[in-house]
Amino acid sequence: MAVPARKTAKAKKRLRRSHQALKRPEISFDDRTGDYRRSHHVSLKGYYKGRQVIKAGE
Numbered sequence: 001m002a003v004p005a006r007k008t009a010k011a012k013k014r015l016r017r018s019h020q021a022l023k024r025p026e027i028s029f030d031d032r033t034g035d036y037r038r039s040h041h042v043s044l045k046g047y048y049k050g051r052q053v054i055k056a057g058e
Contacts, residue, residue, distance in 0.1 A: 026039040032050060037043040046054035 027036050028039060029035075030037050030043055030047065033043050033045045033047055035043055035045065042048045042053060046052050
């Protein structure tokens, strides 16, 4: 089993923890549908990157 050579400082532990914070989702306005949508996700009307990939209502 691996054992650390020295004790890890409290400040070093806190630096590693900083990336675990909650982030708000990236939301952008879609001109084609007139709705807001999340980046890299299909809109509620079925559009992705300007193309309709799913029919609305499915």
